Amino acid sequence: MSLLVVGTMAFDAIETPFGKSDRIIGGAATYIAYSASNFVTPIKQISVVGGDFPQQELDDLAARGVILEGVQIKKDEKSFFWSGRYHMDMNERDTLDTQLNVLANFNPIVPDSYQDCEFVMLGNGVPAIQHSVLKQMHNRPKLVVMDTMNFWMETAMADLENLLKDVDVLMVNDSEARQLSAQYSLVKAAKTILAMGPKYLVVKKGEHGALLFHGDKVFFAPALPLEEVFDPTGAGDTFAGGFMGHLASTKDISFENMKAAIIVGSAMASFCVEKFGTTRIKEITKEEINARIAQFVDLVQFDIKLV
Amino acid sequence: MSLLVVGTMAFDAIETPFGKSDRIIGGAATYIAYSASNFVTPIKQISVVGGDFPQQELDDLAARGVILEGVQIKKDEKSFFWSGRYHMDMNERDTLDTQLNVLANFNPIVPDSYQDCEFVMLGNGVPAIQHSVLKQMHNRPKLVVMDTMNFWMETAMADLENLLKDVDVLMVNDSEARQLSAQYSLVKAAKTILAMGPKYLVVKKGEHGALLFHGDKVFFAPALPLEEVFDPTGAGDTFAGGFMGHLASTKDISFENMKAAIIVGSAMASFCVEKFGTTRIKEITKEEINARIAQFVDLVQFDIKLV
Numbered sequence: 001m002s003l004l005v006v007g008t009m010a011f012d013a014i015e016t017p018f019g020k021s022d023r024i025i026g027g028a029a030t031y032i033a034y035s036a037s038n039f040v041t042p043i044k045q046i047s048v049v050g051g052d053f054p055q056q057e058l059d060d061l062a063a064r065g066v067i068l069e070g071v072q073i074k075k076d077e078k079s080f081f082w083s084g085r086y087h088m089d090m091n092e093r094d095t096l097d098t099q100l101n102v103l104a105n106f107n108p109i110v111p112d113s114y115q116d117c118e119f120v121m122l123g124n125g126v127p128a129i130q131h132s133v134l135k136q137m138h139n140r141p142k143l144v145v146m147d148t149m150n151f152w153m154e155t156a157m158a159d160l161e162n163l164l165k166d167v168d169v170l171m172v173n174d175s176e177a178r179q180l181s182a183q184y185s186l187v188k189a190a191k192t193i194l195a196m197g198p199k200y201l202v203v204k205k206g207e208h209g210a211l212l213f214h215g216d217k218v219f220f221a222p223a224l225p226l227e228e229v230f231d232p233t234g235a236g237d238t239f240a241g242g243f244m245g246h247l248a249s250t251k252d253i254s255f256e257n258m259k260a261a262i263i264v265g266s267a268m269a270s271f272c273v274e275k276f277g278t279t280r281i282k283e284i285t286k287e288e289i290n291a292r293i294a295q296f297v298d299l300v301q302f303d304i305k306l307v
Numbered sequence: 308m309s310l311l312v313v314g315t316m317a318f319d320a321i322e323t324p325f326g327k328s329d330r331i332i333g334g335a336a337t338y339i340a341y342s343a344s345n346f347v348t349p350i351k352q353i354s355v356v357g358g359d360f361p362q363q364e365l366d367d368l369a370a371r372g373v374i375l376e377g378v379q380i381k382k383d384e385k386s387f388f389w390s391g392r393y394h395m396d397m398n399e400r401d402t403l404d405t406q407l408n409v410l411a412n413f414n415p416i417v418p419d420s421y422q423d424c425e426f427v428m429l430g431n432g433v434p435a436i437q438h439s440v441l442k443q444m445h446n447r448p449k450l451v452v453m454d455t456m457n458f459w460m461e462t463a464m465a466d467l468e469n470l471l472k473d474v475d476v477l478m479v480n481d482s483e484a485r486q487l488s489a490q491y492s493l494v495k496a497a498k499t500i501l502a503m504g505p506k507y508l509v510v511k512k513g514e515h516g517a518l519l520f521h522g523d524k525v526f527f528a529p530a531l532p533l534e535e536v537f538d539p540t541g542a543g544d545t546f547a548g549g550f551m552g553h554l555a556s557t558k559d560i561s562f563e564n565m566k567a568a569i570i571v572g573s574a575m576a577s578f579c580v581e582k583f584g585t586t587r588i589k590e591i592t593k594e595e596i597n598a599r600i601a602q603f604v605d606l607v608q609f610d611i612k613l614v
Contacts, residue, residue: 088491185533185534185536186514186532187532187533187534188535209516209529218532218606219606219607219609220516220529220530220606222527223527225493225494225518225525225527226492226494227492227494227495228495256610259608259609259610260610260612263609290613294613297611299525299526299527300526300527300528300529302526302569302570304567304600305567306600306601
């Protein structure tokens with residue numbers, strides 16, 4: 001079952017309380033693809049990079065089953081660049097620099113060979129561009145999941161609202177859910193957001209886990225308590241990749257299987273934060289992933305007798 | 308199996324974004340006793356109140372199996388009073404007023420009839436007073452659990468450190484665990500705190516659930532996502548009451564049963580916040596409690612097949 005991913009492939013420069021990176025590989029679609037490729041292939045990527053994006057990285061992705069036909073390479077331009085700083089509370093970050101470069105005029109084109117994709121992951125980006133990809137699909141995919149962020153709520157809310165009507169799952173963090181719904185209670189926020197279009201809402205809460213809302217149902221997924229969150233960059237995208245990878249590989253989009261998909265996503269995200277950038281998610285093995293998922297099962301397992 | 312509880316019985320005045328209370332009944336030992344009495348009796352209470360504390364409230368507690376022989380009534384003095392304000396993020400609060408009154412010279416005396424208590428809950432209070440109660444027990448209880456707060460870390464750290472060597476379980480919130488250990492990571496904080504004496508550490512995280520640490524083991528308990536947290540006052544004490552009530556009634560202090568006890572505590576706390584003060588925890592029934600615990604089971608239940 002093919003998975004279509006649209007999003008940035010970029011450079012990041014990151015500062016955390018534990019260290020500082022040079023310009024390293026980043027981008028939502030990069031993390032999503034690396035993460036999802038542990039569960040499903042091919043992954044059909046849509047993105048844009050400049051002539052400065054390393055061929056080696058494209059080769060690494062291709063070797064993992066990521067199809068790059070939909071990745072535009074603009075030889076004479078530069079890739080998107082983001083620089084940020086995290087503090088001890090890794091749920092907050094300051095943006096130090098953003099250089100749009102190739103993203104400024106990105107017009108995604110869905111190749112014909114991508115039309116068979118039944119699973120679509122719209123990584124965080126301009127809502128109109130996310131929507132454009134979806135509109136280019138001749139048949140309605142089986143499952144469309146989107147990520148977004150506060151910035152688009154402030155600058156492109158009308159486009160975002162239009163897009164929300166056409167997706168199945170919205171995946172945001174807690175502050176984004178509160179901003180989008182204008183509700184502080186996440187239960188009330190979920191009701192408001194589910195009325196805007198998506199049938200499912202995933203609220204990512206970093207070290208506090210994640211919540212899945214669907215109708216009146218709710219699932220509370222744990223996060224693995226870690227000694228150190230070395231670098232949270234890409235953790236949300238890695239989560240999305242694990243979530244989509246599990247759903248696309250099992251071809252089951254029930255609420256019950258989405259719960260399992262959130263656990264898979266959480267397990268993948270727990271690897272991502274252990275090293276800078278994509279380092280850790282490029283090196284993990286299937287055995288490590290299965291062991292980590294088993295840790296999540298242990299983490300929440302309890303037995304209670306009602307008297 | 309008798310449960311000994313020491314802590315405040317007091318008056319509170321509370322402001323939240325949803326309303327404001329007059330002077331209402333509060334105090335750590337009050338909440339603990341009301342909560343625990345759903346699971347175990349007798350509860351042998353140690354506290355101090357002034358002549359202004361309503362006889363009706365003492366009668367209500369007695370009717371639920373709470374023994375008040377160890378509660379000193381100082382007719383000519385006033386009960387402890389606390390006033391505070393909560394904001395939308397209910398994990399933070401401002402203290403508006405604190406009047407120690409009877410607490411200023413509280414010298415707890417453990418009655419002979421309390422010597423059979425094998426379970427001891429040291430509610431938040433002056434560490435030396437908590438320790439005094441423990442030292443008056445002729446035999447080492449089967450399980451000693453204590454709560455504390457930042458204030459004692461700043462004003463009575465030496466006493467607190469002495470006490471920590473003599474208890475089995477420390478129960479604090481996340482910011483308190485960080486302050487006590489001088490570690491930001493809760494995993495590292497737990498290692499530091501477990502080296503200070505307690506064999507178990509419970510970290511309460513409000514709407515984000517709770518963590519239980521023991522040796523290298525960790526358990527992640529969810530919180531029930533609620534439409535509204537009406538008043539969080541007493542939620543931590545109500546949690547402690549459910550936790551101790553379950554352990555004392557099952558007489559099983561294994562790690563596995565402590566996980567169940569945390570779920571019971573979390574379920575009780577989820578009731579507490581639904582109305583101002585002790586209103587909700589005085590009215591809930593066994594059927595409501597069992598239904599709420601079943602909701603917690605559903606909330607985290609998932610099934611995943613490793614491939």
